[in-house]
Each structure stands twice: as structure tokens, then as C-alpha cells.
Amino acid sequence: MITQEHCLVALKKTCALSLQSITFHNGNRKSFEDIGGLHDVKNVLIESLMWPAKYPNIFSHAPLRLQSGILLYGPPGTGKTLIAGAAAKQCGLRLISIKGPELLSKYIGASEQGVRDVFVKAQLAKPCILFFDEFDSLAPRRGHDNTGVTDRVVNQLLTQLDGVEALTGVCVLAATSRPDLLDPALLRPGRLDKQLICSMPNYDDRLEILNILSSKLDLAEDVKMEEIAQKTEGYSGADLQSVLFTAQISTMKDCVSTNCGSDV
Numbered sequence: 406m407i408t409q410e411h412c413l414v415a416l417k418k419t420c421a422l423s424l425q426s427i428t429f430h431n432g433n434r435k436s437f438e439d440i441g442g443l444h445d446v447k448n449v450l451i452e453s454l455m456w457p458a459k460y461p462n463i464f465s466h467a468p469l470r471l472q473s474g475i476l477l478y479g480p481p482g483t484g485k486t487l488i489a490g491a492a493a494k495q496c497g498l499r500l501i502s503i504k505g506p507e508l509l510s511k512y513i514g515a516s517e518q519g520v521r522d523v524f525v526k527a528q529l530a531k532p533c534i535l536f537f538d539e540f541d542s543l544a545p546r547r548g549h550d551n552t553g554v555t556d557r558v559v560n561q562l563l564t565q566l567d568g569v570e571a572l573t574g575v576c577v578l579a580a581t582s583r584p585d586l587l588d589p590a591l592l593r594p595g596r597l598d599k600q601l602i603c604s605m606p607n608y609d610d611r612l613e614i615l616n617i618l619s620s621k622l623d624l625a626e627d628v629k630m631e632e633i634a635q636k637t638e639g640y641s642g643a644d645l646q647s648v649l650f651t652a653q654i655s656t657m658k659d660c661v662s663t664n665c666g667s668d669v
Contacts, residue, residue: 435491441617441642442610443484446477446601450488453599454534454576455496474566474577474596476540478584479603482643485580488603489536492578499533501526505543509554516554517561524565524575531574540579541586559588566596605641608634614642618649 437447453475477485493500501523508519527535537543547556566577579597581587591597606614612634619630637645 435487435494437488437491437495439617440484440488440491441614442606443488443603446488446603447492449599449601450475450492451495454492454498473575474598475579476584476587476592476597476600477578477580477603478600479582480605480641481582482641483603483605484642485582485603486538487642489534489538489578489580493534493536496534498576499530500536501530501533502536502538505537505539505541508543508558511554516558520558520561520565527575533575535575535577537577537579539581541581541583544588544591545586546588547590559591563590563596566591605639606645608638611637611640611645614645615649618646622649622653 440447477489479485489502490500492498503523508516508523510516510519523535527533543555544559544562545555547559550556577597584600592600612630615630615634619628633648637648640648
């Protein structure tokens with residue numbers, strides 16, 4: 406006799422034909438608890454992504470236009486790409502991740518078609534997050550491209566974003582380290598009208614990041630993360646990860662030079 410458990414197992418092993426051509430970026434996505442700092446950004450993402458799905462009755466009766474477009478901006482290495490994946494995991498949404506240069510093509514019309522195809526896939530995969538990384542390479546200010554390719558891509562993005570309100574269950578996230586290069590029309594109300602800054606971590610954030618990154622490392626008793634956090638003013642999350650990685654390499658070199666072998 407087929408039970409409910411059998412059916413649930415079967416669901417995990419099968420995929421709808423309409424979704425088989427879509428690449429979902431699950432990987433080893435982290436949750437918000439695995440990312441230090443950026444607390445304000447996390448709270449806004451939860452309000453924008455999780456609340457509409459968790460409290461649909463409230464939002465259906467409230468005269469609110471759900472903001473479906475969010476821009477993450479800030480210096481390189483501050484966790485913009487990382488937090489997009491974490492937001493999808495935290496909110497239980499699929500993630501379709503696109504790097505800006507992937508959609509650009511030398512063939513006339515191919516780039517615009519790529520943009521249209523991405524939004525069609527997002528509709529098929531909803532509820533989902535459609536994430537554009539390195540967005541400034543895809544949608545720079547119009548009028549500065551001799552070929553006109555990026556101008557046409559921006560026009561296509563504007564067309565698609567203006568229709569996002571009808572795409573229930575699709576949220577567009579974009580990340581850039583150069584928001585000044587983006588076409589201003591993309592940031593107007595109804596498009597990417599919510600901008601969240603991923604700023605450089607302060608002392609408390611750096612300490613939290615270091616503790617999270619080092620949680621699975623074999624640390625000596627004399628390691629004081631408070632001192633390291635104090636001495637890394639101006640370091641991004643990626644820089645702090647590099648510090649710990651360099652320390653691991655240094656430890657390996659010491660072990661090799663002293664022939665400690667299996668004690669590594």
C-alpha cells in the first residue's frame with residue numbers, strides 16, 4: 406500500500422519538466438546564523454521575503470504594495486553574495502543566481518533574450534529569489550556604451566521589473582559594489598526601490614565574524630579573537646577569512662618544518 410511517506414520521498418526524487426532546465430544554486434548555502442554582522446540587512450530581508458509568505462492573510466488585506474526589488478550595495482568582501490544565498494535558505498525559497506556578465510553576448514538581441522528567459526524561469530520556479538550578482542556590469546548608466554548592448558539590456562530589465570508586481574512569489578535581488586554606475590531608472594519606485602548597504606564591519610561585527618569562521622578550527626588556548634578584532638579595523642569579512650586562512654597555512658608550514666606529521 407502506498408503511504409504518504411512514500412509520496413513525500415517520491416517528490417524529493419522527481420522534478421517537474423518545466424524546472425529541469427533551471428539551475429538552482431543550493432550548494433552549501435549558509436543561514437543567517439552563519440554570517441556575522443549585517444543585522445539590519447538581515448532584518449529587512451526577513452520582513453521583505455519571509456513575512457509575505459508567512460502571513461499572507463495580513464498582506465492580502467493590507468493596502469500594501471509588496472516591494473519585489475532589493476539592491477544590496479557596499480564595498481567588496483562585505484557579504485552581499487553570501488547573504489543573498491542565506492536569505493533564500495532562511496526564507497525557504499529557491500535561488501536562481503545570475504552573474505551579470507553571463508547574460509552579455511556579442512550577438513544582436515541575444516543579451517535581451519537572456520534577460521527575458523531568466524524572468525520566465527523565475528516565474529516557473531516561484532516562490533524564488535532571482536539574484537543578479539555584479540549588477541553594475543549588466544546595467545550601467547545608459548548612453549556610455551558604443552555598441553548599445555548594455556543600453557538594450559537595461560531597457561529589457563526595466564520592462565521586466567515593471568512587471569514584477571504581477572509575478573507573485575518572485576523577488577529580485579541585485580548586488581553591486583558600484584551603485585554609482587547603475588542606471589538611475591532601475592532604482593525608481595516599483596523597481597529596485599529598496600537599497601540596503603552592506604557596510605564594513607565594526608568591532609562587534611568583526612568579533613562575531615571571527616568567532617563564526619573559527620568555530621570549526623583547532624585553536625590554541627592563547628588565541629584571543631578580541632585582540633584580532635581590535636587590530637583589524639577596516640577589514641571586510643572576506644579579509645578576516647583570509648587572515649584565518651593565512652594562519653592555517655602558517656601552521657601547516659610550521660608542522661612540515663618540524664616534521665610533526667599526523668599532529669597537524
